[in-house]
Amino acid sequence: GAGVSQTPSNKVTEKGKYVELRCDPISGHTALYWYRQSLGQGPEFLIYFQGTGAADDSGLPNDRFFAVRPEGSVSTLKIQRTERGDSAVYLCASSLGQGRGYTFGSGTRLTVV
């Protein structure tokens, strides 16, 4: 597609529930990133994929967070047993790598009530 697409744009869930956030990167971009942004803060790195494999998952805060990219294109960020502190905007970005700028999606605003 022309840009990075993230769905849903907004998600409200109850504490303790499971959520999945989807990212469709730009076609042909091999690198895909997930970031989390809280109000008034810069994006915080979670995980990055090169192709199908997670090349760096050092930013995942705990084992409730998991991400997959089974065919090297679409990625899903999965959060189990959500907590109120998980509320944030979850941003996805893709890149051709080689030090080029990322293209970000508009994000999914997750609210845990």
Place this chain on the structure above:
Amino acid sequence: EDQVTQSPEALRLQEGESSSLNCSYTVSGLRGLFWYRQDPGKGPEFLFTLYSAGEEKEKERLKATLTKKESFLHITAPKPEDSATYLCAVQAGTGTASKLTFGTGTRLQVTL
């Protein structure tokens, strides 16, 4: 640990009043310094990548410069449509596609 500090946190300018935003960084092995613009409710929009000290890049009213310790984003004769949050980020590490570490941003408001 890579660190990025942006100042000021917020800046209010009148239309036509030029100014600069600062990004100080501490990183081991800088591969690139990135500037992004972010509008409310949107993801960051890529502006520039700078790779080495002394490098400069320009786009319309924006000019980014880089030294070994900091980067500046100069805004010349800003217009109200330049109002946004400007984010600085550094990329380090051994891989060319490695993560970015962001600062907290400078919120710019340009008034008539």
